[in-house]
Amino acid sequence: MIDWTGQYVLVTGAASGIGRALALALGQRGALVTAADINADGAEQTALLCGGQPIVLDLADTAAGPAAVAALAAHHGRLDAVFANAGIGHTRRLLKADLDDPGLARLWEINMLGPTRLAQALVNAAEAGGWRARIVITGSENSLSLPPSIQNYGNGLYAASKHGVLILAEWLATETHNAKKPLDVHVLLPGGVYTGMTAAGLGPDPAHWPADMGIIMPARAAEICLQGIDLGLFYIPTHAHLMADMAGRSDGVAAATAALGLTKTP
Structure with missing residues (x-):
């Protein structure tokens, strides 16, 4: 189990939801947390709750994340x-x-490229300073599949950003391992978690959300995340149904492989 006591930790998106829950859980474990968010009031409130410090951070600004690190x-x-x-x-x-909406650039930057920029800055700092660090990137169940429970909600572009951040995290983990860089990489894959963002799309009352989403609260997602880190996991899912949700894709590729008569190479 990781001893977070005295560790310096930056949590982005910390004003609410999973980010706030992570900041609080880490603070309870003795970490010295910097709570970062574009929402200054929310970041300050989180910092007060976890005994940390707040900073205002807009990850749509390509230089802001690396500068903060x-x-x-x-x-x-x-x-x-x-x-x-x-x-x-x-x-x-x-x-x-x-598809020419300028807002898409913000989506790609915050959801997908922002974590990669943070990882670049963190590994450079750790390598120069002679310490080992870790980055925990929040993906989504949408990183893995098209979940049946949300197929009517028009999440294609959001899902593309979360698909993207997963493969970038996988490449980061591969590159840091192969190059023996001082960085451990994890990816959190939340299913249905009750946050302001999910409530905005599905309505404020989770009792009316699709039952198969298996809604959990942010504190539970944070607990699972830290447990996964303790276990040294790269993939950290929050729901068992994520495996079943991927079956359509894997089964489809298997069926196509058989239909095309493809065989394993010797």
């Missing part, structure tokens, strides 16, 4: 972990979506 590492002499949790929603049916 560098500043915190310089101030504390190290930065042990970054929880790259910040994310935004985007609900548009693809057949009607404006």
